[in-house]
Amino acid sequence: MLKKKVYSTLFAGLCNRLEALPVCFAFHEYFGHEVMLDWPEFHDLQVIGARYCRLRPWMKLGAKRFSVPDPEEFVRMGRYRILIQKGLFGGIPRINRRLYLATAARLRLHPRLILELTRQFTPHDDSFMVGVHIRRGDYRPGPEEDQYDLDHHIHSRVPLWWYEYAMKEVMRRYGKVTFYLAHNGLTRDEETHLEHTFPIIQAPRDNPYHPKRQGHQAGANPVRDLFALACCPVIIGTPMSSFTHYPAHALGRETLVIQPLRRTLRSSPQMGYSLLFGKDLQAWMDTLDKGSSFHEVTTISDLPEVAYRQALEWL
Numbered sequence: 001m002l003k004k005k006v007y008s009t010l011f012a013g014l015c016n017r018l019e020a021l022p023v024c025f026a027f028h029e030y031f032g033h034e035v036m037l038d039w040p041e042f043h044d045l046q047v048i049g050a051r052y053c054r055l056r057p058w059m060k061l062g063a064k065r066f067s068v069p070d071p072e073e074f075v076r077m078g079r080y081r082i083l084i085q086k087g088l089f090g091g092i093p094r095i096n097r098r099l100y101l102a103t104a105a106r107l108r109l110h111p112r113l114i115l116e117l118t119r120q121f122t123p124h125d126d127s128f129m130v131g132v133h134i135r136r137g138d139y140r141p142g143p144e145e146d147q148y149d150l151d152h153h154i155h156s157r158v159p160l161w162w163y164e165y166a167m168k169e170v171m172r173r174y175g176k177v178t179f180y181l182a183h184n185g186l187t188r189d190e191e192t193h194l195e196h197t198f199p200i201i202q203a204p205r206d207n208p209y210h211p212k213r214q215g216h217q218a219g220a221n222p223v224r225d226l227f228a229l230a231c232c233p234v235i236i237g238t239p240m241s242s243f244t245h246y247p248a249h250a251l252g253r254e255t256l257v258i259q260p261l262r263r264t265l266r267s268s269p270q271m272g273y274s275l276l277f278g279k280d281l282q283a284w285m286d287t288l289d290k291g292s293s294f295h296e297v298t299t300i301s302d303l304p305e306v307a308y309r310q311a312l313e314w315l
Helices: 014-031 071-077 093-104 111-124 160-174 188-197 222-229 242-249 281-289
Strands: 005-008 034-037 045-047 050-052 064-066 082-085 107-109 128-135 147-149 177-184 200-202 234-236 256-260 263-265 271-274 295-297
Touching: 005 014, 014 034, 014 071, 014 082, 014 093, 014 222, 014 242, 064 071, 107 111, 107 222, 111 222, 128 160, 128 222, 128 242, 160 177, 160 188, 160 234, 160 256, 160 271, 177 188, 177 222, 222 242, 234 242, 242 256, 242 281, 271 281
Parallel strands: 005 034, 005 082, 034 050, 064 082, 128 177, 128 234, 177 200, 234 256
Antiparallel strands: 045 107, 147 263, 256 271, 271 295
């Protein structure tokens, strides 16, 4: 008898695909489908219980494609032998919530990258390692450089001055800090400015991946950056970005995430924080979209204590 299989395809960036994996493992758990990954990251990322493969055209014959199946559709699709995932959400929410952290716990970074990361972090073990994720790429510049306004566009670009403000405030709050910078789209002059202003480390510029989606390309290996951010107790992030969300809320230990308010000005910058470990992408997006579980920082003492300086033991 031919095996049932559910294929996760290259329908989105890395973190959105990881976010969608619980639905695939739900098909595996309830209907016996083997989870197959048609992804390029097989050299650097292992997913326990799944196999990498190339989904060839003839393998799609008779397949049932799904994007955002409602619960009833999820149940009906269980009878199909070949399923192809093309979207981020769907399935049965109760099951997805139960499988969310369990699926993230299946992820393994390649040992060579673990060694590389450990060598980079260990000399700074007396500092709080704070991740800084700056997403440019496909994020849109605002109409004015001196303000950030989420109402301009859901993927509004956060100005560099806000990150500088947040980094200075974090240093005031936590004392000795080293920043791990992960970004796409900063100019070399902007990088140099940050490096001269703050204690910063970065991954080498050796990204082997070449995503087709405009604005997704970065200089560093995104798998390495993902796991590095997940070792940080604090992340100064990019609103609405799954690459801020996933390492903070699905991997490693509980992480404090700092982001700007919906609207903030250069003349009086503001920020807030959330603690959402174990919550999904929708909960993360609701922090700014709806103000859910988002706490404005009015004085620096509003930022909570953090329980660890860096977390490498979970790798």
